[in-house]
């Protein structure tokens with residue numbers, strides 16, 4: 001369906017210009033301390049046009065995936081996942097217009113926002129023993145192929161009852177064929193490291209569908225037919241956006 005992959009590297013960087021300029025070469029006098037104005041830039045770098053943009057016949061940029069905010073007191077809101085998801089949606093539309101018939105590979109660095117699972121994610125420790133009551137509603141799932149009880153493997157499992165109330169740990173596990181009679185709902189204060197069947201919450205959290213969930217960011221991209229990957233943790237030298245940030249910083253200093 002798609003001709004080829006085109007990588008799109010996403011990154012964001014922010015800096016306070018006054019703080020960064022305090023120690024210029026040959027400048028003895030320290031500039032006044034201050035937070036300056038914070039600028040946050042979230043942009044996409046791609047191999048063909050540099051940035052993810054659409055240009056008209058004269059070369060003027062008419063659509064741009066870049067998003068610049070000025071967060072802080074009396075400024076814009078701090079950059080968050082909701083803003084990133086909105087930007088991704090626009091970026092995908094721009095990509096599809098700029099590269100018809102291509103599939104984008106979006107590359108992100110590791111961050112808690114990029115890994116966020118969304119408000120309806122499966123989390124066994126947010127569940128109660130019984131159905132209903134005060135517990136978060138979670139998305140429906142599919143019982144994994146690795147489920148110990150063969151006959152339940154691959155079956156869809158609703159995480160709410162017919163009346164719309166959320167399902168509890170006991171019912172969820174029993175529907176998968178687990179015998180949880182006499183098992184406590186959760187350990188207090190925390191589960192022992194070595195035991196994976198110490199409580200219902202731990203047992204359910206170890207099931208494949210609870211363990212391997214797609215982040216909201218990845219879901220947004222893949223549902224529109226594109227790809228997404230994340231750079232290794234703690235290796236910022238592999239992230240091209242760090243080089244862009246360094247280049248811009250050097251040009252702002254000298």
Ligand SMILES: [Zn+2]
Nearest residue numbers: 187191198199
């Ligand atoms: Zn436990």
